[in-house]
Amino acid sequence: MPFRRYVEIGRVALVNYGPEYGKLVVIVDVIDQNRALVDSPNIVRTQINFKRLSLTDIKIEISRNPLKKELKEAIDKADVYNKWNKSSWGRKLIVQQRRAALTDFDRFKVMVSKIKRSSLIRKELSKLRKTQKA
Amino acid sequence: MAPKTKKAHTSRNPPVVRGVGRHSRSKMYHKKGLWALKAKNGGSFPTTPKAVKEAPKEGRPPRFYPADDVKKPLHRNKIVNPPKLRASIAPGSVLILLAGPYKGKRVVFLKQLSSGLLLITGPFKVNGVPLRRVNQAYVIGTSTKLDVSSVDVAKFTDAYFQKEVEKKKKSESQFFQADEEKEEKSLPAEKKEDQKAVDGQLIPLIKNVPDLESYLGSRFSLKAGVKPHELVF
Numbered sequence: 001m002p003f004r005r006y007v008e009i010g011r012v013a014l015v016n017y018g019p020e021y022g023k024l025v026v027i028v029d030v031i032d033q034n035r036a037l038v039d040s041p042n043i044v045r046t047q048i049n050f051k052r053l054s055l056t057d058i059k060i061e062i063s064r065n066p067l068k069k070e071l072k073e074a075i076d077k078a079d080v081y082n083k084w085n086k087s088s089w090g091r092k093l094i095v096q097q098r099r100a101a102l103t104d105f106d107r108f109k110v111m112v113s114k115i116k117r118s119s120l121i122r123k124e125l126s127k128l129r130k131t132q133k134a
Numbered sequence: 135m136a137p138k139t140k141k142a143h144t145s146r147n148p149p150v151v152r153g154v155g156r157h158s159r160s161k162m163y164h165k166k167g168l169w170a171l172k173a174k175n176g177g178s179f180p181t182t183p184k185a186v187k188e189a190p191k192e193g194r195p196p197r198f199y200p201a202d203d204v205k206k207p208l209h210r211n212k213i214v215n216p217p218k219l220r221a222s223i224a225p226g227s228v229l230i231l232l233a234g235p236y237k238g239k240r241v242v243f244l245k246q247l248s249s250g251l252l253l254i255t256g257p258f259k260v261n262g263v264p265l266r267r268v269n270q271a272y273v274i275g276t277s278t279k280l281d282v283s284s285v286d287v288a289k290f291t292d293a294y295f296q297k298e299v300e301k302k303k304k305s306e307s308q309f310f311q312a313d314e315e316k317e318e319k320s321l322p323a324e325k326k327e328d329q330k331a332v333d334g335q336l337i338p339l340i341k342n343v344p345d346l347e348s349y350l351g352s353r354f355s356l357k358a359g360v361k362p363h364e365l366v367f
Contacts, residue, residue, distance in 0.1 A: 105277075
């Protein structure tokens with residue numbers, strides 16, 4: 001099993017620890033064996049340990065240490081955020097955020113909908129079973 | 135014309151070190167403009183004349199002097215403030231009761247009484263919780279809100295909920311009869327009518343919101359894997 005996601009300039013990563021938790025950042029330079037310089041349109045360019053990054057499949061075309069403006073253009077050109085939100089990883093995160101923001105009433109409505117849905121499914125299933133037996 | 139209310143100046147004498155100001159007394163005299171005050175008042179500070187106390191009226195000497203010293207009561211400077219209502223609780227919001235016989239029930243908050251307790255109702259038809267007082271410490275405020283401005287709750291005060299004190303007469307005959315005649319304590323008809331009146335106004339509002347009636351009829355509980363500190367109410 002070869003590696004598929006490499007640390008390289010332009011690799012988009014998800015920060016999984018620290019003050020920038022949950023943000024998508026672009027690796028803009030590699031400092032040493034352990035740290036990279038990362039940047040994103042909504043954060044200040046900082047160093048970050050690789051252990052705090054989860055590499056994604058997305059890579060953009062930038063030169064080393066681009067200007068913030070150039071970085072933003074490259075991100076828009078590659079349509080990073082839309083690609084991310086469409087990817088299965090990105091969609092899972094969106095679902096997690098939605099579920100965390102549910103209020104007590106929302107949770108009740110979800111529970112009721114789940115029960116209704118499963119009862120419909122079970123009805124159809126029992127019908128199918130009956131026709132199979134016959 | 136509004137009276138001249140000038141905003142207080144920020145400190146004219148920033149500290150060099152705690153307790154030591156940057157400027158000396160004479161410098162501060164100049165900075166505060168006390169020289170200008172004097173100049174305006176002809177060379178000296180403006181004074182207000184002392185309030186002249188009226189000479190006490192000639193009265194008769196008191197008839198009675200107490201034999202022992204009369205103790206003066208100590209100062210009482212405690213300020214009793216009206217009780218605060220949590221920001222998450224507003225009239226019309228759905229609350230989750232956490233203690234008492236109705237724990238877990240979701241209930242509509244009507245108003246805060248003068249004692250600080252919250253006036254709530256189930257409504258009774260929906261979940262069996264009557265008009266009741268509840269302490270806000272034993273309550274979770276959810277973000278679900280109803281508009282209860284049209285519901286009339288002015289007649290409900292702390293006095294409405296006071297228990298009626300029965301005076302007990304000590305007599306032998308009553309002592310033996312006590313076990314036989316236990317008066318049944320049921321709600322007076324008036325209170326039942328009040329409950330119906332309030333609920334009658336609330337239930338149409340509840341029915342307007344889909345699923346709200348069944349929501350209020352259900353109880354809150356923690357399930358496996360649910361972390362209360364992470365829940366958004």
